[in-house]
Amino acid sequence: MIPLTISMSDRDNVAIVANDGGLPAGAKLSSGLTLREHVPQGHKVALVDLPLNSPVIRYGIPIGYAAQDITAGSWVSEQILRMPDARGLDNLPIATVKPAPMPPLEGFTFEGYRNADGSVGTRNILAITTTVQCVSGVVDYAVQRIKSELLPKYPNIDDVIGIEHTYGCGVAIDADGADIPIRTLRNISLNPNFGGEVMVVSLGCEKLQPQRLLPPGSIPINAGNTSEELDVVCLQDEVHVGFMSMIDSIMKTAESHLERLNARKRETVPASELIVGVQCGGSDAFSGVTANPAVGFCTDLLVRAGASVMFSEVTEVRDGIDQLTSRAMTPEVAKAMIDEMAWYDAYLKRGKVDRSANTTPGNKKGGLSNIVEKAMGSIVKSGTSPISGVLAPGNKLKQKGLIFAATPASDFICGTLQLAAGMNLHVFTTGRGTPYGLAAVPVIKVATRTALAKRWNDLMDINAGKIADGTATIEDIGWEIFHMMLEVASGRKKTFAEQWKLHNAISLFNPAPVT
Numbered sequence: 001m002i003p004l005t006i007s008m009s010d011r012d013n014v015a016i017v018a019n020d021g022g023l024p025a026g027a028k029l030s031s032g033l034t035l036r037e038h039v040p041q042g043h044k045v046a047l048v049d050l051p052l053n054s055p056v057i058r059y060g061i062p063i064g065y066a067a068q069d070i071t072a073g074s075w076v077s078e079q080i081l082r083m084p085d086a087r088g089l090d091n092l093p094i095a096t097v098k099p100a101p102m103p104p105l106e107g108f109t110f111e112g113y114r115n116a117d118g119s120v121g122t123r124n125i126l127a128i129t130t131t132v133q134c135v136s137g138v139v140d141y142a143v144q145r146i147k148s149e150l151l152p153k154y155p156n157i158d159d160v161i162g163i164e165h166t167y168g169c170g171v172a173i174d175a176d177g178a179d180i181p182i183r184t185l186r187n188i189s190l191n192p193n194f195g196g197e198v199m200v201v202s203l204g205c206e207k208l209q210p211q212r213l214l215p216p217g218s219i220p221i222n223a224g225n226t227s228e229e230l231d232v233v234c235l236q237d238e239v240h241v242g243f244m245s246m247i248d249s250i251m252k253t254a255e256s257h258l259e260r261l262n263a264r265k266r267e268t269v270p271a272s273e274l275i276v277g278v279q280c281g282g283s284d285a286f287s288g289v290t291a292n293p294a295v296g297f298c299t300d301l302l303v304r305a306g307a308s309v310m311f312s313e314v315t316e317v318r319d320g321i322d323q324l325t326s327r328a329m330t331p332e333v334a335k336a337m338i339d340e341m342a343w344y345d346a347y348l349k350r351g352k353v354d355r356s357a358n359t360t361p362g363n364k365k366g367g368l369s370n371i372v373e374k375a376m377g378s379i380v381k382s383g384t385s386p387i388s389g390v391l392a393p394g395n396k397l398k399q400k401g402l403i404f405a406a407t408p409a410s411d412f413i414c415g416t417l418q419l420a421a422g423m424n425l426h427v428f429t430t431g432r433g434t435p436y437g438l439a440a441v442p443v444i445k446v447a448t449r450t451a452l453a454k455r456w457n458d459l460m461d462i463n464a465g466k467i468a469d470g471t472a473t474i475e476d477i478g479w480e481i482f483h484m485m486l487e488v489a490s491g492r493k494k495t496f497a498e499q500w501k502l503h504n505a506i507s508l509f510n511p512a513p514v515t
């Protein structure tokens, strides 16, 4: 076995061990350095002596300070690394980086469903919007009946799903922040994959009344939907006598939407119609070395093709705020980014924590000692393009280019908010491994390590571990992701999460009190 380590910058004074199973004491690196102790895979080895309080540098920046004297060749574990404070939000570099414009990427297309409002879907799904958790059991039952009894008549429709959630009642609906879950639900029901066919199941007595969720004018009128009248089945309505009459109403209402959805046809559209959300979860030290840089390369390809790409996860980019504000296209974009970070800092402070509450036991086991190190690896998903916009949580994206969509890093909440933004394709990188999926949008999962890609060979769509193995470049995997996106968006290829029908629940971000 040849000992392999990876540094990210010439300035780094630590490197991570790439070998499966780590490296034993006595292993000799190509530089001549001998390991003083066993260093697990993905963990850091000191390349030089690091005296107490000296900066430990990875990605060319201090990810922490030595909490004791560390001798070259030692394992730099989280216990002997002191985390730096977060950079303040004052005096940040604003729109200082002006990358040379990249040549447009032309000629790439996919087969999508063009909607009346101009948006493009990658799947053809009937979504049943719910106003409140109370109706979920009934909607589940109805969805099963629709799938088994109605769907066989409509072969062009991929799926029927209930947009179920825990919001809607027992909440302080007028509190500060309550607009976030409400607009999230509204915008999810308008996701391009649902073809503008909005139907709602309501209980009747809930706080989130259908007209508050989807006020007049919020639903685009399309070829089928000729009126702005909201299509609502209200379970407490007196016409319903017994459970089966509720199911009959839902199925009858669904049928007219199914007929129109079934008439949707895929057509050739430019790659600029992609609205991609990228995120990571179950990260390890390879995330920032293999999968995330490859996604970052692909992000640049998408921006060059005129598409929209969202990167998110506030606590995972907070420590790189100076990189982001300097990459903002305009001072207004930088200001919007700072506002979102400040809001989130205050939100965390209410719970007497800070961005360091983000890291998990699995992250640390995978070699990520703290949130600074994790953030540096997470940010690279955003590539190198200028940041052209900022989206507040739950809002709908109306812009092309690279967008910072401010969301929590929680996989399911981030995915939910990116769905609300209008995402029609999702890319998810993982090192520890997660079977993550969404019911509404295809999720392409990228493994950071070959060992994971092999062990989860029917869950991981792409193996970016080849980059660490030296058998592929970041550019190779970036292009592989890009080409797979077009195949998946066109419906010619299903992701593993789709094949196994794996999906996580809609998880609304509700910063407001419940009652």
Ligand code: CA
Pocket: 279, 280, 281, 313, 409, 410, 411, 414
């Ligand atoms: Ca995440």
